[in-house]
Amino acid sequence: MKKVNNRAVVKRIADETRKANRGKNVIAVLAIMLTAILFTSVFTIGGSILDKTQQEKMRSVGTDSHAGIKCMTMDEYEQLKTVPWVKNTAYRIYVGGLDNDELRAIPTEVYYMEDAEAKSSFSYPTVGSMPEKENEIMTSTIVLDALNVPYEVGATVHAIVAIDDEIIEQDFVLSGYYEGDMISPAQMVCVSKKFQEKYIPVKTNSVLNKNIEFSDFNGRIAADINYYVGLGIVQQTGALCDKLGWPPDMWNVGVNWAYMGMDLDADTMGFFVAILMLIIISGYLIIYNIFYINVYRDIRYYGLLKTIGTTGKQLKKIVWRQAYMLSLIGIPAGLFAGAFVGKVLLPFIMGELNFTGSVDYEIELKLWIFVFAAAFSLLTVYISCIKPCRIAAEVTAVAAVQYTEGQVENLIEDKINLKRNDKKDRKKEDVYKYDKVDGSKKSVVKKKGKDKNKEIKQTHRVTIFELARQNTHRSGKKLMVVVASLSLSLILLNGIYGLVIGFDLDKYVAGFSIADFQVNDGVLYNGGPGNAEVALHGVTWEFLSEIGENNLIKDTGNVYATECVHKFTDEEYAGFEKRIFDNPDAQGHLMYYADMGYSLYSDEVTPEESISQIREQRFIDGTIYGVSDTMLDKLENVEGQLDVSKLNSGNYVIATRCEAESEDGVDVNYFNPGDKVTLHNENGDAKEYEVLAVADINGLMRKPWSQMFNCEFILSENEYLTFMGDMQPMTTFIDVDEENIEGMEDWLTNYTEKVDTNLTYNSKKKVEEEFYSTKQMYRIVGGCLVMILAAIGILNFINTMITSMLSRRQEFAMMEAVGMTGRQLKQMVCLEGVYYALYTTVCSVVLGVLLSATAFKAFGEMMFAYTWRFSVTPILICIPVLIAIASLVPWIGFKTMVKDSVVERLRVE
């Protein structure tokens, strides 16, 4: 077949058609823009959250490099550089740790670091420079604070450096410092190359010889590695070990888990997908409607084009080109506006997600955000144009000429019916062949002939109301689309309102505070298991003695915690095996945790293997708590008699439950009241206790991370301190009288900000504030979403109403000619709007109530502290507004239309 180059002419027709409809284009561009705004802001916010999460993970890992290998020799390090897929490497050399008393609670590591290494481990000096002279030192503001050194380059830092068995105590000169970050695993202390070479030259025996100790870090190189590609880091690292001839699973090789896929849970993903779907639907409803209306309005024109030989395919292209030319304006505009909206909303959302430390709310406008947002917007435009394109492509000249509003659908449907007949009855092929211009005429006439008797309309008394109702029904599809578009925002508004009012202050406060005040070390909730030493013993004796003297306080209670490995006695294990491992209900939980990497052993072990190892070795991880008498009543679901005096006798312990829920929803007991358990302290001493009761520990009294098994034991405060040794509590709870709340709040604020900055406190008041700010976030974010959706809905309505009126110009003029007064016409068009509003009301009330009781309720119950409440008020409040808008738009439209005289409007175009 000969190729005809007609692209240019198709393009020109499309562009001319587009230019001829400037007014309509504004609405289409606005619609596309609104859609793009929604996508961009969702992606900006979602992307920023992912980004910040990843950054926070990196900060807690301590590096942004892809992988790291510890304990290398210089030779081994040099070999790394020969690996082709390694982009760059940087190293640090372990020197030792700081042994100053002031740093007891702050883990420090002393290194010589390359500049690049310091940068990638977030410890490059923000002020000053890296150390060069032997007596220079660079460290974090946290270390400087602890050592009481001013933030000044050149200041003297008295440091005690422990290198293996050697202690070097000397005055260093501060060459620079960086902003310390509590969530990083250790504070970096950098010394110069000279210092390192003098005291601990790089060791040359390789870990591969297996003759070195685990703890023999000092004088060894730790390398950070970046690959060219940030994906498949585990595989790349495996291949790297392979190439260097290292055995797999070396303990000293690690990958940065901040790069390991985003661990978004299914709920968050589902929510994100739901939002995207919502935007696609609302975008579809308006863009589809606009192009649908445009194509029908221009149907004669497309029919004409077809008559003179434009193929269906070309017509499709003409419509599609108009759509994407408009997208070319709408999408970029939407991207920018959306980035702005996202930027405004971000602080509210980020404030809610509780990132640690210095989180800036600056948006990073990444390219991918725009690419994705643009792609999704274009996808929406594309989906919206499928049907309008098809209509334009399938239109026939005859059908087009007979067009009046609401009628072409019939003709097209006739055609579809004909196609069906066509398949059924091959003999009639010639008559029904539709694509031939002359053939089509016959079939339409024939089909119409059949229809004549079918489609009759019952006679009603003609009133303005009746006319308006009939007019809204002209195109059922258009009515549906506009009603759906308007209802969407109302239903969502109703749902969000339901979520906001359902958000329960009492539940929230009860969930986040069990006393008026709670004091603990800042790392408890931010540091993770890596900082257990500090986190679990963070409330200082100084603080305890201060509050002992504070007369504002009514009651205090302490919770102590120590992580332990619980070794079973044979008798204990028999009961444990029966209740947990042999319990079919608990299997799912065990496998889940074993699979989640909570395994006690390495990742290479399958969950089954991990479990069977536990069964062989007969010990599990756990925690021993010491709890003040005043806090015992905060234990939940107590089984057995919780006799305080018995507990204080020192021979009793309270056991807890395994989180492995059995089918009936009850957690399984590790031990039952009356069982004997033997606990071990950190010195290895053992003591047998009798289980007094079984209970669940309130989340706020627990350490905030968990292991595969949280086999917890609760001792009385005295017994704990006697058996486990004297130590600082993890958390201290304080109750005060109502009138002293504010005084105490001030006292604690002062103490945690001025006296001991490591301590943080939480109070009922703070929780309440948090509650209101969370509520506010839902309001603002939800409000913005509703507003944009409402804008889309209203825009859709305006477009539909105005185009409908314009296409009926002549009809209106005729009605005036036969005696309908301007007032009556105006009433009629306003009533048409009111009908739209009424249908929207019915639709949104029915669906709104339905969804409020199902989907929104389910979503709310996923949130903490939510009590479902029936709501329909927002819709009811919006109805008058809706009716006002719905009648105002046609009224204004009509006013502009009747500027021309009847005679002018009557004229056939």
Added chain:
Amino acid sequence: MILQATDLKKYYGTDENIVRALDGVSLSVEKGEFVAIVGTSGSGKSTLLHMLGGLDRPTSGTVVVDDKDISELDEDALCIFRRRKIGFVFQSFNLVPVLNVYENVVLPIQLDGNEVDEEYVNDVISVLRLTEKLNSLPRHLSGGQQQRVAIARALASKPAILLADEPTGNLDSKTSQDVLGLMKVTGERFGQTMVMITHNEEIAQMADRIVRIEDGKIV
């Protein structure tokens, strides 16, 4: 005298570019008369019809219909006057697409809030041979049928005058004869005054009287 137009002038534009669509036309029509106004396109015949029907206002001159000077009426009053006294038939049939035949016919009466004179309307409908089609929608009718509905609609409110603007302009000649024949019969049957404009001499011959118009003047 049911219709009396005196010295009607309609000027468009200003000074040099002035277009005299009507330039001093006077016309009177007796009750029951069937008048055809004939002229070439651009001769001013449509403008004259619009003036007579109160769709447009003259630059000067008066139109008196049924002893009422319509140039004194405001827009809404004019509109009400139209639906009570004037029946229009247009070249493009101009039916309301969402209403069926019967509803279209009685539309002007019901807009006026009046009860339909069923007997009369049925009479008109049967004379125009539309009885079978009462419940059909306009889009299922042929052109001739649609124009007959338009005529029925124009007659339904028993107007003082029926004004027809090229009523057969969109119809083939066979159908045109048909429709006009029915129009004439109906007019005679109900004693209806009718003014029709056309550029077709043959059609004009069916009228009682022919008025020729050229360059805005009656010749």
